[in-house]
Amino acid sequence: MSTLIGLLVSLYHTVFGTLERLTNGWFIGLAARFVFASVLLVYFINSALTKIGTGIFGFLSPSSGAYAQILPGMMEQVSYDTSQIAFFPFGLIVLLGTWSEFILPVLVTLGLFTRAASLGMIVFVVVMSYVDITGHHVDAATIGSLFDGNPGSLIADQRLMWVFVLLVPMLKGPGFVSLDALLGSYYRKRERYY
Template sequence: MTHIFSIYRSLTATLERQDWLVPTLARIIFAGVLFYYFWQSGVSKIAFDQGIGGWLTPTDGAFAQIFPKAAEAVLYDVDQMTFLQKVIAVAGGWAEILLPLLIVVGLMTRLAAIGMIGFVIVQSLTDVFAHGVKLGMAANDAWFDRYSDGLLMDQRAFWLFLLIVLVIQGAGPLSLDRVLVRRTTTA
């Protein structure tokens, strides 16, 4: 039995030295599973089709997604948005575009992952309080139940775990962060 544990320890020691693997896989999985989801959501919030000024203009989709009750009350008329609502909608749209892009290319990865964690928390709170998404056993969205397909508790826990890995371990060797660190240490 001692021999088996010795073999096991030598194999796991090799795996533990692979500090490049987990952050690299985390970014690849983020790119494959979440990048396009957030990118499309961000692009849908900003009126790019209205020229340069559109880059700072929220869409009716942004109004409906972020402030559904207020949007419904004014029949989704973007001109009825308050200044603060417009700022939040545009900032949210740009966050959904820029933060995932930074994570995928591995630039300021830890900061971008922290921003995405905050974004996912706000997104989840908006889903619950503004859109009325139900949580708990009755909604099939609780932890430690037999279901693994809950849209908030289960799904967002995996998202947050992936982002926390990037906050703790950084982007890994195949990243702009690593390139910039090498350039600044050799200069």
């Protein structure tokens, strides 16, 4: 019996040790970025598109919808008149929030400045959740609760999963299949010649 158990343990270590060696350094970061891109990239881009103004330079002037989404309480106080909201700091917050919603997901997906972009996205998701709860006053079912046995709540459950997917590239890096790795390789080769 102990020989059989020893054989099973050896087989287990061989199979999963080989799998770990074959995927080390490239798979986890790539898989996390793939999951992020397939689940959230279009979501964030579409959300950002609702926040830009009209015309070719609309990205420089967020729409009133951007203010309503990012600063709902303040917009209510000024009867949804964005001209009554000071650019600094509030207009700047809306502008940077809108740009972040375009730029950060693309950077994570491409694997460019991945650790910083992933951290930025985590902060973005936390702030977005805070605004949804305190500013948009979503109901308790939408907020949900951890360990409640219902994995469908939009904030507690889904956004926790979003953050986890972003923690992987933030902590482990984007992997070898990324622009960070490509640029890093280019600069290492360049330094050898100088």
